[in-house]
Amino acid sequence: IRALLVNHLIIIAGFSLCILFTLLYLYGYTSPFWWMTIVGIGLYMGYVPFNCMLFDRMIASFKYVSNAGFIIYLADSFGYLGSNVILIAKNFLKLDVSWSDFFVRMVLLMSALGIALIILSALYFRDKYYDKQIEQPGLKYA
DSSP states (O other): OHHHHHHHHHHHHHHHHHHHHHHHHHTTSSOHHHHHHHHHHHHHHHHHIIIIIIHHHHHHHTTOSOOSHHHHHHHHHHHHHHHHHHHHHHHHSOOOSOHHHHHHHHHHHHHHHHHHHHHHHHHHHHHHHHHHHHHSTTOOOO
């Protein structure tokens, strides 16, 4: 469960980097190069632990006999769907906004939403783990 919660913290740190450097960019404290680089790192910090390790840690924490393959595939498919929705919306809805403004808004909105949802997820799985520990006393906090 510790590893599961640490994964949540890494994802929150990635989203926080995205928000911090986007605000620094908007107020002129960082260059576009460093903004894009750090936002890319922040997004990567959200994607890799979420898609590679979070599901494995979740399965291990609750001792389910399964693998993470299907869940990873499902999460990836929603990522691809989101990318396509962005391209379709930007190109066909005739939004009067530049790509950089659109990206800034999406980074801020999705990072804030991501932080909120990951916090809720961490609280949910922590509580679920302790509830299961009460039901099955042999389950150790590791």
